[in-house]
Amino acid sequence: MKFCSECAHPVSSQVPPDDNRVRFVCNNCGAIHYQNPKMVIGSIPVWERDGELRILLCKRAIEPQYGYWTLPAVFMENDETTGDAACRETLEEAGARIELHELFSLLNVPHVHQVHLFYRATLRDLDYAAGAESLEVGLFSETEIPWDEIAFPAVDITLRAFFADIKRVRQEGSQFRLHTQDVLKPMRSR
């Protein structure tokens, strides 16, 4: 940020009165321009038939991590809820309609100023198709997932936790639980 979005004068980095953090402050009108983490909201779309469980993944047609695989996920927009965002992006990125279930994972990614949330979901049908942000979309069982080609740590953590949980839930008849983890470094540099 170089200029004030309210009066177009230059901003400088300084600690405002009654604050303890460096902010962008306008040298003319005094406006303080706070910057806060963004939320990335995704779904874990499941299709299960005859005891085989598969998850819908998207191959990214955009940077970052072009060509790597991800769960459908997007920056949350104003005027929507976290659930709205999960359903919207699953439709936009994978052309898929889902029934949304409860929150499954919360991943803090402080080095990129993001918090990722993933919801469990059930695919309503198999009428899915790659959207503009995806090269292709497909269903994968645990062994079929391209584990070495996952785009983001938050997606890798969520998928691994999901498959561990589903085994526990089936064996013990217990509930899914919320997984919380802090991701402190990128998965790969390109």
Added chain:
Amino acid sequence: MKFCSECAHPVSSQVPPDDNRVRFVCNNCGAIHYQNPKMVIGSIPVWERDGELRILLCKRAIEPQYGYWTLPAVFMENDETTGDAACRETLEEAGARIELHELFSLLNVPHVHQVHLFYRATLRDLDYAAGAESLEVGLFSETEIPWDEIAFPAVDITLRAFFADIKRVRQEGSQFRLHTQDVLKPMRSR
């Protein structure tokens, strides 16, 4: 937003190419200025002795809702995690040190572009004191809580869900569960 924060030229509201939402777009350099929801992170600080459970509340010394009671909560900052934010604000607003437990509630508040998260927590000691943003700080049992003077719907919902849950947890030996709700209108206008 009136001016581009990168080049100081006026922005206009328009739908950028390959997008479907109105954004602030710079008429000079073409920069797109996205605006996204902010996260508000809080704690539910509990003190329990001799079977009596009380919760730490803060009386607000700042607008909005000056003079009304809230759980310690704050806008999450860049470079911190949700857990960091909950502990930081409980210390700043109530002078209290906590042991943080799991996420208890997630409240979407789309009309103000916010998502509120509250974590269960245990007070480490009774050495608390009002910070700069609080008029006073106090411990309240369920019947002592000033229910008509709670600052925000997300706090009211979280407190009521917490007391309902604690009864269930004690009676059934079950676990706390995550409460998710969408808050669609303000608690009060002033």
